[in-house]
Amino acid sequence: MSLLNAALGVGSITLAAEAPDWEAAVRLAGSGLEASGRTTNVYTQAMVAAIRELGPYVVVAPGLAMPHARPSEAVLETGMSLVVLKTPVAFGHRKNDPVRVVFGLAALDHDRHLELLSEFAGKFGKEGFVNSLLSCQSESEIRHLFT
């Protein structure tokens, strides 16, 4: 199994999600991390607080956000969650809005998720990968994309 598929635990992927604004979208990503047993709700609050404090620096590419917070006791296990939004939402980024794909990220420390992020960077470094992801109709199609 790829590191990405392992990081996306059972219950971590939400497709055709409805979120009225960026905060709701980030909370959905947090719910995916909680549902798959990777974090507690405190981590979800921390992800929202980080964006409130520092702005939408988690919007790393056009249409793609990767909300995260610092490693803390609220992280039970390193993991990711994925929310694909039905309707794009604005995060307030100067170039990469609106966002349709939200990857929640939780890390236990500063080191143990580096290979996972390297795999993530390899996938999203490919031109058009966000669009390939958006064309997926089911979780199994998405997991196939991450193999």
Place this chain on the structure above:
Amino acid sequence: MKIVAVCGAGIGTSVLLKMNAEKVLRTLGLTATVEAADIETARASRDAQILLTTPEIVDKLQGLPSEVIAIDHVFDLGEISEKLSKAML
């Protein structure tokens, strides 16, 4: 030369920036160490020639003896390459 990639927590955006900056440096044939850090660590260390970050963080890195570069699209190696080489060459 030392480059520090900076984001709020030092585990996500900055790590992606660091990885892609390293790819760009290899392609350009340039040598530099690249680290990922959060804002406080980057502000305290003051030993980087270049701070690589995202547009929202730029204001938090003022007043340091480093050139600050803002990257909009973290996976756009062309953008990183253009901005990094301008600062390094």
